[in-house]
Amino acid sequence: MSPVSRHYVLAAGGTGGHLTPAFALAHELERRGHHVALITDERGAEIPGKPDFLPAHVLPAGRFGKNPLRWPSAIASVLEGRRMALRLYESFEPSAVVGFGGYPALPALLAARSAGIPSVIHEQNAVLGRVNRLLAGRVSAIATAYPDVDRLKPKYLPKVHLVGNPVRPDVLALRDEPFPAFTEEGLMRVLVTGGSQGARVLSEIVPDGLSMLAPALRSRLQVIQQCRAEDLDAVRDRYANHGIPAELGTYFEDMHVRLADAHLFIGRAGASTIAELTAVGRPAILVPLPIATDDHQAANVREIVKAGGARSIRQHNFTAKELAKQINAMAQHPETLANAAHAAWNCGRPNAAKDLADLVESFGAAPIQDVIRAAGEGVREGREALA
Known part of the structure; x- marks a missing residue:
């Protein structure tokens, strides 16, 4: 004091x-x-x-x-x-x-x-x-x-x-926790959010993109995705048709717990989102909001992308095929994803x-x-x- x-x-x-x-x-x-x-x-x-x-x-x-x-x-x-x-x-x-x-x-x-x-x-x-x-x-x-x-x-x-x-204390408390174990046989937990209001483009692209992953990786997926209420049924059907287990919701009160368990984050590039990813050390695929004032979300990704902690896809290039390509590159070996996590952590x-x-x-x-x-x-x- x-x-x-x-x-x-x-x-x-x-x-x-x-x-x-x-x-x-x-x-x-x-x-x-x-x-x-x-x-x-x-x-x-x-x-x-x-x-x-x-x-x-x-x-x-x-x-x-x-x-x-x-x-x-x-x-x-x-x-x-x-x-x-x-x-x-x-x-x-x-x-x-x-x-x-x-x-x-x-x-x-x-x-x-x-x-x-x-x-x-x-x-x-x-x-x-x-x-x-x-x-x-x-x-x-x-x-x-x-x-x-x-x-x-x-x-x-x-x-x-x-x-x-600054980030929330419950997120900051995770900084000294290790990156969750990721092996050739274990689950790959993917967390998808689009900010407080969700993002329809993520609901439309991510399920199809995950379905295009290499079979050995796709079979180990476990997805948690935040969606708009009006998109829930359609997204649930997409995952069911692809045979990918997914937990969906419009809001998760325990987001810090979900982040702690995640091996990969997919979402927007708001300042608070990137601050939390770098505080905890989680690799990410970021899709900057194209209508953000002064395109500031595209600027927000520069540091973490340059460090190797994330990959950025502009929304006009954000297709299922491109998403699958980037995930395959990041998660083809357990150490690749872990190295990206450490690079993100170093930006915190x-x-x-x-x-x-x-x-x-x-x-x-x-x-x-x-x-x-x-x-x-x-x-x-x-x-x-x-x-």
Whole structure:
């Protein structure tokens, strides 16, 4: 526990991608004896998993779409949110405000700048998000999940800190567990998910792709797949027709248990997904979501693919034949899959929540603590005298 208890405000959009690292930081700061508050939207205030100790403040935050006719109302919402945030800061007196992307973070961080409060943004993806791009020049520090982040201007590199992407404690607890035994005769357990809403392309392609594997491998398959509710019956029929045992569901509460048992993951390339795969060390075949903003999922796969921990297939190339080809290459020998698992593990940043908390604590702390810094390709330790 820190010798001095301080107040911090976290601001994030109402999606799991923004809130998962925010909640991880909240837990770490609370463990260190600090008081934490959340600024978000109505979705974020009600999202499952929000810590009980974390009060949520819902602020208006306009969305700036492609239609300029809607911008005036969006600007008005941001200004109103900024005024509300300033009133919160007057009573809560935060030592720093931390933004995790999403439009609700915009008024919160603009208010912090107006009030002279230090601010940090955390970018979960390998492409700097729209709100974070707007704020990058106005904040005190930028925390990243990847060593290389697109859309991040070189002039901001001196204040970039590589910390990683925090993951859930139940997943992080698996990091020191060995890769499940995989032999020439044993089962090959495949975990397939498409994010919180599933992915129809996975439901359509994966069963047929698995059916095209070499017979010696196909006969040992055991599949767990998350699907949309409306796709369950069709996917179940596909697996039954191929004679492949599969457990299907729209949501698995014990996903960390499924991940622990998996020999291979097939799914999307969201930031939280890759953070969990690298924390645990699981080889993967990733299909980036083609409509993701700025194609950020394609950027997210670069590090793990380069290391040899995963293979990436763009959706327009994602066919049953191509999937079978990639799986056969990864699992043709037990050691090949195990080596890929180790390569994924090496990409993990298990101390992300602690490193991010160290960075945040350095604002208002005395003496200033060492924090991890990354500039360009190198990572170096640095000390900054921050007000």
